[in-house]
Amino acid sequence: MYACPNCGGNIKFDPATQMMKCSYCGTMISPHDKMYAHGADEEKGIDTEADDEYEVTYYTCPQCGGELITDDNTAATFCSYCGSSTILEMRVGKEKKPDYIIPFKKTREDCVKEYKKVLRRAIFAPNELRKDETVDRFRGIYMPYWIYGVKKKGDFSVNGITSKRRGDYIYKSHYTMTTNVDVDYSGISYDASSSFEDRLSEAIAPFDLNESDHFTSAYFSGFYADTSDVSAKLYDDDAKNATMSDAAAIICKDNTYSKHGASTADVVRGLESRGTDVSHKMGMFPVWFLSNQTGDRVSYAVVNGQTGKVAMDMPIDIKKYFLGCLIIALPLCALLLFSRILIGPKILIGLTMVISLIVLILANKQANTLFAREILFDDKGYNSKKTTAQIRETQELLKGNVKIKKAKITPQNGGKGVTAAFAYAGIGLALGSIVGMGPLIAVIVLVVMLIYNAATKNIVPKDRVIVKAPFSKKVGLTIFPLITIIAGALVFMINPFQDSIYYGTAILGMVMTGYTVIRLVARHNMLSSRKLPQFNKRGGEEHENED
16 A cells, blocks of 8 residues: 555545545655555665566455455455455465556546446346446456567468450469568457456457556556466467458458459468467556346446446346337237238238247347357356366367358459449349339449448458357247247148137247247346356365365
């Protein structure tokens, strides 16, 4: 804890002024000025600490193992990761100094303002998220990030093939194109904490490194920081792929490659064919962090402490959602059921089947998303810290449920793109003629396709990893829409004379589909929260007995 040089009071970093401010006498000094810390024998500050370490207090949650560090010696009363209201275990130690730090620019008041602005648009959000006691749990945390620099200098070659038809013959021309490049990227960042979910860290990106400063622990005064436990090399390939794809897109603005049958992906492979130098530095980035525990699950809200960008898990209040649906559905049901002139029994049951099919597709997709989210499939940082037993368990769950969809790579030839656009416009003209709007639809399709071709010309296609949930995790969501579709098909096949059978089947189908929608909302709430975390750090009930 830093002491004010005038009155000896606690002095903390103030985001509004970007200065260290005394909470008693209002004295302000620069974070890099010499300051005294209570209990220390020497001055603290970047200009007086010659070593690469600084002293911190560690707070570890006994429930989940989540760990934070701070310069303050005030007891922490709740865990930011699992939301447990408990006194965290405290110990003193040393941490390696990061290279850079981006100080908090947004105050707590700014953070709460941005958070509430998002909630105002979320009409179905639970009232729990709006309560003052919930908002008061926002905590300023410096999150560790690895900052990557990628360099490549020298020649690289790309092969291309073009073909032309002349009569019964196809002539192919082979080209080798060599280019000299000097690629130098810096400031690519990925979070270095397994506790901070990659999905959330990416959602509040980017941070502006132009506003970074040389590290001094004075910036931590009044805030917390997470510890780095992810290897710098974990994101090497991501950094290289991102930079080489960007460099290839810039290079391919020159049509030389596309004219000679090479795609942007070919240029990326050419750039990656030789050695690329990757460097790493550590930075601490500001994040306002809020956890909200409900039962055995926890949801998060995070705010970029530099830009104010908000990302949050947004559950739905089922009562509010059901009331909103009733307000919309009751007039529509009255119209459909009592206006037989507007809609007949067969059309009604057909509409029910279409709605059930849409719900079935959504349920299947949501089951896959929930499955991938529950195992944190895309979270590299978290997965890198899994124990051997956890890795085996995940592999068993994924067996037969993961496939890779290869990207379709074709030369980005502007002429072929224009040809395809006119071809689609011709199809639009033919189909639009049926309703007497052929020319208008053709023009719309042509414009859209030309814009699409221009926008995607230099985008590098990438392989997609598709994760499917096991059948046992889907059947509960998909069974009722499937029954509705089958029942509707059987009624159409039997073709009974009584309209009551059509109406009865349609009403029963609507009830089952409505029940499925309610279950989808419940599953959405699961998607917007997660099991209480158990980190592979000191502490954590699930890991205390591991060998």
